Amino acid sequence: MYLGIDLGTSELKVVLLNTNGRIVASHGVPLDLSRPHPHWSEQNPDDWWSATCEAVRAIADKEARAFSQLRAIGLSGQMHGAVLLDEQGGVLRPAILWNDTRSSAECTQMMERLPSLTAVAGNLAMPGFTAPKVLWVRTHEPLIYERIAKVLLPKDYLRFRMTGEYVSDMSDAAGTLWLDVGRRDWSDELLQLTGLTRSQMPRLVEGSASSGVLSPEVAQGWRLGKDVVVAGGAGDNAASAVGIGAVRAGDGFVSLGTSGVMFVVTDRFRPNPDSAVHAFCHALPQRWHQMTVMLSAASCLRWVTHLVGARDEASLLGTVGAMSQSQQLRAPLFLPYLGGERTPHNDVFVRGVFYGLEHETDSAALGYSVLEGVAFGMADGLAALKAAGTQVESLGLVGGGARSSFWAQLHATVLGLKIRVLAGSEAGGALGAARLGWLADGGAEAEVCTPPITTSRFYPDEQLRPALMERYERFREIYLALRPVFRSGSQS
Numbered sequence: 113m114y115l116g117i118d119l120g121t122s123e124l125k126v127v128l129l130n131t132n133g134r135i136v137a138s139h140g141v142p143l144d145l146s147r148p149h150p151h152w153s154e155q156n157p158d159d160w161w162s163a164t165c166e167a168v169r170a171i172a173d174k175e176a177r178a179f180s181q182l183r184a185i186g187l188s189g190q191m192h193g194a195v196l197l198d199e200q201g202g203v204l205r206p207a208i209l210w211n212d213t214r215s216s217a218e219c220t221q222m223m224e225r226l227p228s229l230t231a232v233a234g235n236l237a238m239p240g241f242t243a244p245k246v247l248w249v250r251t252h253e254p255l256i257y258e259r260i261a262k263v264l265l266p267k268d269y270l271r272f273r274m275t276g277e278y279v280s281d282m283s284d285a286a287g288t289l290w291l292d293v294g295r296r297d298w299s300d301e302l303l304q305l306t307g308l309t310r311s312q313m314p315r316l317v318e319g320s321a322s323s324g325v326l327s328p329e330v331a332q333g334w335r336l337g338k339d340v341v342v343a344g345g346a347g348d349n350a351a352s353a354v355g356i357g358a359v360r361a362g363d364g365f366v367s368l369g370t371s372g373v374m375f376v377v378t379d380r381f382r383p384n385p386d387s388a389v390h391a392f393c394h395a396l397p398q399r400w401h402q403m404t405v406m407l408s409a410a411s412c413l414r415w416v417t418h419l420v421g422a423r424d425e426a427s428l429l430g431t432v433g434a435m436s437q438s439q440q441l442r443a444p445l446f447l448p449y450l451g452g453e454r455t456p457h458n459d460v461f462v463r464g465v466f467y468g469l470e471h472e473t474d475s476a477a478l479g480y481s482v483l484e485g486v487a488f489g490m491a492d493g494l495a496a497l498k499a500a501g502t503q504v505e506s507l508g509l510v511g512g513g514a515r516s517s518f519w520a521q522l523h524a525t526v527l528g529l530k531i532r533v534l535a536g537s538e539a540g541g542a543l544g545a546a547r548l549g550w551l552a553d554g555g556a557e558a559e560v561c562t563p564p565i566t567t568s569r570f571y572p573d574e575q576l577r578p579a580l581m582e583r584y585e586r587f588r589e590i591y592l593a594l595r596p597v598f599r600s601g602s603q604s
Contacts, residue, residue: 113181114553115171116539116546117164118348119189119267121145121155121209121370124163127539128171128178129546131555133562135539136178139170146206151214151239151460153451154206157195160266161273168334182336185274185326186549187345188352188541189267191287194245197262197272204256207266208245211371211407213452213460215244222247222289222305232302234286234293234383234391239452239460240407243289247306262312267345274342275324278314281344282393283351285316293400294381296393317344319354319395320551343552346395348541349373349403354395355544356508356534357563361399364504366523366531368513369540372409372486374493376502377401384500388455395548396557402502404455404493409486410513412448412464416482420475431476432483433518441579443477444468445587446485447594453489456496457591461598467590483519484580487526488587494527506530508563510540517568524570525577526584535565 113136114129122145127138141163146154172179192210197203208214219237222244223229230236237244242263250257264272265288268280285291285298290306290313292299298313317323326340346354349367353375358365364376378400383391390403408415413425422428435443447465466481497504509531513519517533524531550560 113178113183114546114549115168115182115185116542116544116549117185117187117270118351118540118542118545119160119270120348120541121190121211124160124167125542126167126171127542127546128175129543129550130178131550135543137171137175138539138542139167139174141167145209151212153209153212155209157203157207157266157269160270164270165333172335180335182340184341184343184549184553186343186545186547186552187267187271188348188545189265189270189284189345191265191284191347191349192240192242193266194242194249195264195266195269196246196249196256196260197264198259199261201272204259205253210240211451212245213239215239215248216460218244218247218251226301226305229289229302230383230385232292232299233289234381234385235289236385236388236458237289238388238454238458240454241287241289243302243306246308250307260312262314263308264314268314271323271342271345274326274330276327277324279317279323279344280314281317281319281346281395283319283395284345284347286392287347291393293383293391293393318397319344319346319350319548320397322552341549341552343548345545345548346541347392349375350392350395350401351541351544351548352510353377353401353544354547354561355540356510357561358508359394359396359399359557359561365508365510366490367511368410368486368509368519369511370409370411372406372490374404374490374497374507375401376497376504382500384496387496387499388458389496389500395544402497402500404496406448406455406486406489406493407453408448408450409489410511412450412482412486413513415450416478420478422475428475428479429516429518432479435476435480437576439477440480441583443480443484444473445583445590446481447587447591448482448485448489455493459595462591462595463598465590465594483522484583485587487523488584490523491526491584504529506532508532508534510534520568521570521573525573526580528572528577531570532566533568534563535567
């Protein structure tokens with residue numbers, strides 16, 4: 113048996129996988145997020161550990177016999193978070209998360225000091241990444257900065273609590289702006305930008321390699337034997353790719369989670385920072401990937417569900433699905449930038465907008481606008497990938513948004529691609545993490561990283577597509593028109 117632990121932003125999820133590739137049990141524990149100031153997003157790392165122990169014990173209680181046969185654990189997690197530890201391994205402050213945008217000035221500073229940053233890191237300096245966050249702490253919380261002994265990423269804090277080891281994997285480390293992504297090693301030059309050294313970084317391993325074993329105390333507390341291997345694991349998107357068998361060049365997926373991601377595997381390091389495309393290491397050796405990121409995707413659907421007072425998201429989706437096509441095409445346009453945007457704009461100042469509200473606009477129209485706006489944001493990401501030379505014909509669909517066939521069809525039409533909904537895709541990073549644990553225990557990649565069954569396929573509606581493309585062009589015009597307004601407002 114293999115356990116996959118996925119530390120998300122809103123939920124920690126654990127799955128138990130057998131060697132037939134079947135998920136035997138799963139359990140999730142919700143997580144809270146703190147926004148004490150504008151642009152801030154934080155969580156308490158101790159809450160992550162409490163949720164992990166709760167979820168693991170729930171699995172052990174559900175499937176005691178299967179759980180007792182556990183041989184390895186894999187980890188997946190939200191990327192870019194800054195977990196700052198002192199010499200004793202104590203947490204110095206709440207973790208600063210991936211969707212925290214307070215460090216835009218520090219990003220400018222990093223790019224000015226080292227213009228060659230993008231050639232090494234493969235990415236622009238953006239507030240979402242880890243390094244600018246630590247530079248912000250250096251400026252605004254110097255007493256905390258002086259006590260930093262280690263900087264860990266969120267899932268790697270769980271590993272530290274599980275094993276006592278300071279370790280990260282290549283895919284997650286690639287999102288720090290401290291990694292030489294082509295060489296798959298820490299860059300002393302990039303570390304110097306934030307005043308840090310290798311001694312403050314975790315040891316690096318490939319995601320499919322062992323990073324250590326459970327400590328005796330944790331093994332005893334979880335009712336497990338000794339020598340349970342903990343794999344290197346992966347950042348959430350690389351783990352999701354492993355979970356759906358996207359491990360060969362050209363494989364890819366769209367993820368509709370809290371954030372929205374378009375992910376394509378490459379066989380070499382192919383950066384294209386000018387369009388805010390991310391170039392990261394994959395979780396498996398000698399592979400990389402390109403990725404576009406929009407900061408708000410399924411979180412936009414949750415937001416509008418609460419805004420209009422719908423019973424739940426499924427209820428709102430039902431009313432949207434009952435709209436006629438003409439009603440949908442008269443709906444307001446929605447810019448899905450509730451917390452700024454990465455690809456392709458790298459704009460921390462922009463915010464969400466409904467454009468074209470009328471007396472007749474109702475909750476269904478607003479719901480449709482949000483679904484469409486997220487799809488348009490994904491189209492921006494696809495255009496950025498194409499500008500980087502990446503060609504895509506078909507993508508898998510994963511994440512919570514994959515449960516909506518209406519949204520899947522809308523994406524197929526807007527993107528002009530075949531979209532495949534994959535069985536078990538809701539397991540996401542947790543399944544990929546379990547597979548990485550299996551690989552660390554000696555499993556063969558061809559056996560472990562198989563693609564799941566396709567449960568449904570969606571093809572572009574060529575009759576509807578021209579009308580949607582007209583709306584998409586207006587969507588892009590609205591952003592360009594409002595960009596200076598948001599920037600001027602941010603400085604008032």
